[in-house]
Amino acid sequence: MKLILTNEVSGLGAPGDVVEVKGGYARNYLIPRGFAMLATKGAEKQIAQIKRAREVRDVRDLDHAKQIAAELAALTVRHAARAGDDGRLFGSLTATDVVEAVSAAGGPQLDRRRIELPGHVKTTGKHEVSVKIHEDVTGRFTIEVVPG
Known part of the structure; x- marks a missing residue:
């Protein structure tokens, strides 16, 4: 199942990353806790917004x-x-x-x-x-x- 991470998940990725995970992990853990959302065509704008917010928060170098x-x-x-x-x-x-x-x-x-x-x-x-x-x-x- 393809997801877009909205929060940092240890061992999986950072906000804005598109990841492929098992269906049960997505439905039972990531989505209900707000760590991820389904990757759809309309979600590209949200990915850009999440990445911009992450760049502001992250350490420069x-x-x-x-x-x-x-x-x-x-x-x-x-x-x-x-x-x-x-x-x-x-x-x-x-x-x-x-x-x-x-x-x-x-x-x-x-x-x-x-x-x-x-x-x-x-x-x-x-x-x-x-x-x-x-x-x-x-x-x-x-x-x-x-x-x-």
């Missing part, structure tokens, strides 16, 4: 991506979260929390969908976070979760 990765590595990121006496959080750290903490620390604006957390972060302390900045560049930094 490889050098710019490396610069952002170096900026992230030098950054000290702290996030205050509600926690119990034993250091366990009430809930867990989310990608949105990480994006807000990086912005508050003076770092670059990140896309929450490209944040890769090390599992479910449910304790205070330091945790390693990865960000897929460019297809060839992954930025890594440490976020310190403190009770607050």
